[in-house]
Amino acid sequence: MMQTEKLLQNVRLSQTNMRKEILDILDDSSLALSMNEIKLRLKSNYNRVTLYRNLKVLTEKGILHQIHIDRQDSKYVLPLKTDKAGEHDQEHLHFKCLMCNEVKCLTDQHPEQVVLPEGYEKIEVNFVVYGICRTCKNKN
Amino acid sequence: MMQTEKLLQNVRLSQTNMRKEILDILDDSSLALSMNEIKLRLKSNYNRVTLYRNLKVLTEKGILHQIHIDRQDSKYVLPLKTDKAGEHDQEHLHFKCLMCNEVKCLTDQHPEQVVLPEGYEKIEVNFVVYGICRTCKNKN
DNA sequence: CTATTTTTGCAACACTGTTGCAAATATTTT
DNA sequence: AAAATATTTGCAACAGTGTTGCAAAAATAG
Ligand SMILES: [Mn+2]
Ligand SMILES: [Mn+2]
Ligand SMILES: [Zn+2]
Ligand SMILES: [Zn+2]
Numbered sequence: 001m002m003q004t005e006k007l008l009q010n011v012r013l014s015q016t017n018m019r020k021e022i023l024d025i026l027d028d029s030s031l032a033l034s035m036n037e038i039k040l041r042l043k044s045n046y047n048r049v050t051l052y053r054n055l056k057v058l059t060e061k062g063i064l065h066q067i068h069i070d071r072q073d074s075k076y077v078l079p080l081k082t083d084k085a086g087e088h089d090q091e092h093l094h095f096k097c098l099m100c101n102e103v104k105c106l107t108d109q110h111p112e113q114v115v116l117p118e119g120y121e122k123i124e125v126n127f128v129v130y131g132i133c134r135t136c137k138n139k140n
Numbered sequence: 141m142m143q144t145e146k147l148l149q150n151v152r153l154s155q156t157n158m159r160k161e162i163l164d165i166l167d168d169s170s171l172a173l174s175m176n177e178i179k180l181r182l183k184s185n186y187n188r189v190t191l192y193r194n195l196k197v198l199t200e201k202g203i204l205h206q207i208h209i210d211r212q213d214s215k216y217v218l219p220l221k222t223d224k225a226g227e228h229d230q231e232h233l234h235f236k237c238l239m240c241n242e243v244k245c246l247t248d249q250h251p252e253q254v255v256l257p258e259g260y261e262k263i264e265v266n267f268v269v270y271g272i273c274r275t276c277k278n279k280n
Numbered sequence: 281c282t283a284t285t286t287t288t289g290c291a292a293c294a295c296t297g298t299t300g301c302a303a304a305t306a307t308t309t310t
Numbered sequence: 311a312a313a314a315t316a317t318t319t320g321c322a323a324c325a326g327t328g329t330t331g332c333a334a335a336a337a338t339a340g
Contacts, residue, residue, distance in 0.1 A: 014286055014337050035327080047289045052328070054287090070208040072297070072326080093254065099264060103162070109150070112252050114233065119274030123238060128266045134259030154306050154317055175296080187320045192297070194318090212295080212328065 007080070011061040023063070027082055032067055032075035032094070032103040067094050067103060068126045075103045077128055091125055097133035104133075105130050143197070147220070151201040158186050167222055172207055172234070172243040176229035179204055206236050207243060208266045215243045231265055237273035244273075 004023040006017050025041045026033060039051055048125075055076060058064040063087065067075045073096075079088030087107040091114075096103045106129075116122055141214045144163040148155050149272060165181045166173060173181075179191055198204040205228065213236075219228030227247040231254075236243045246269075256262055 009186055016337075018288085049290080049325085049329085050288050056328095068208060068210040070266070071211065074211045074327095082286065095256065095260065106257070111257055111265045114269055115249055116235065116269065116271070117246070117274070119277055121272045121277060122236065122269055123271040125270070126210070126266075126268045129254055129256065129262055130265070131256065131263045132261045133259070137261060156306075156318065158319085188296085189298085189321080190319050196297095214296095 007063050011063065013061065017044075018042065018050060018055075019058070019117055022051075022054060022058065023078060025077060026064070026078035030104075032077045032105065034073060034075050038076065048081065067105075067128065069094075069096050069103060069128055073101075076127065077105060091127070093127045093129055095129050095131065095133070097136055099136035101130055147203050150194060151203065153197065153201065156194075158182065158190060159198070162191075162198065163218060166216060167202070170244075172217045172245065172260075174215050178216065191275035200280060207220060207267055207268065209234075209236050213241075217245060231267070233267045233269055235269050235271065235273070237276055238270055238277035239272055239279075242273065243267075 004020045004027075005015055007023060008019060008046065013019065021042050024104060025038055026140075035051060035055060038055070039046070039048065042051075055066075056062065058075070060068045063078070063080075064076045065079050069075060073097075077088070084107070088105065088112045090107075092110055093104055093106040095106055111127060114122055114125065144160045144167075145155055147163060148159060153159065160184050162178060175188075175191060175195060176196070179186070179188065182191075185253075195204065195206075197205045199216070203218070204216045205219050207217065209215060215234075217228070224247070228245065230247075230250045232250055233246040235244055235246055237241055251267060254262055254265065
């Protein structure tokens with residue numbers, strides 16, 4: 001069980017049911033989840049705008065990390081997952097399987113440091129590899 | 141002037157006005173352009189669905205390359221630009237300036253080869269770096 | 281417990297994605 | 311070049327996400 005209360009407290013956000021559920025859902029999931037996948041796992045029928053606003057604020061506060069898969073897909077992960085603390089500390093790639101659509105963080109490899117042109121400043125990165133996962137490959 | 145006719149011919153797509161304009165617009169642009177930025181540069185008022193379908197089919201045929209910036213932004217480039225032929229051949233990073241929102245292909249650097257877990261197959265990559273460009277940096 | 285602050289749900293609108301279908305246009309065949 | 315065929319376009323329509331304003335509800339501070 002994760003200390004959701006602590007996470008919210010640290011960034012001075014109220015402890016609401018939806019927020020605690022979102023964090024629990026992501027803590028339990030081994031995959032990055034979309035807004036809709038999170039919505040389907042919520043216990044009650046919350047409003048979609050509220051979910052949108054909560055994912056947004058949790059991302060802005062740095063509690064959640066948003067992966068931009070493509071125009072119609074974006075996924076969220078909880079870097080401080082109970083069983084994975086620390087793995088997310090460095091830049092890493094993400095993998096989206098084009099058959100099953102699952103998204104995984106490839107935290108065991110770290111891309112070399114990005115070198116930008118003179119005068120450019122890096123703030124954040126979004127690295128996604130698209131392909132076929134092992135499970136899907138073994139199915140056909 | 142680019143051989144738009146050749147490009148379309150090669151993939152057996154009809155030579156329509158919109159398609160030729162799209163290719164000309166991207167050939168002229170030093171930046172990756174969004175659907176809307178392309179729409180604004182079109183000579184006549186084409187239908188947005190048609191533009192969407194053309195960008196889609198041109199991307200599927202491999203003539204255009206689509207960069208997934210984030211959930212509300214995706215950009216298109218013409219890798220075979222008249223003055224840049226070949227630069228796009230290898231995997232490369234893209235840079236989005238969070239102040240001016242411009243997106244550039246960083247074709248002079250190539251990230252090291254991606255290594256995936258055993259059994260995974262890579263099909264495509266999408267690497268985006270967010271930050272501040274030199275121009276914007278010099279403004280403040 | 282009360283006052284204050286924050287969050288929620290709802291309505292409303294914007295934009296992109298997506299499909300079906302008939303009309304228009306491009307290509308192929310005679 | 312005209313007719314036949316294949317492809318593309320524009321329009322209507324709907325879906326999903328993003329986004330804001332605002333009043334009601336819930337959480338937090340005093
Ligand atoms: Mn990640
Ligand atoms: Mn590029
Ligand atoms: Zn898969
Ligand atoms: Zn800039």
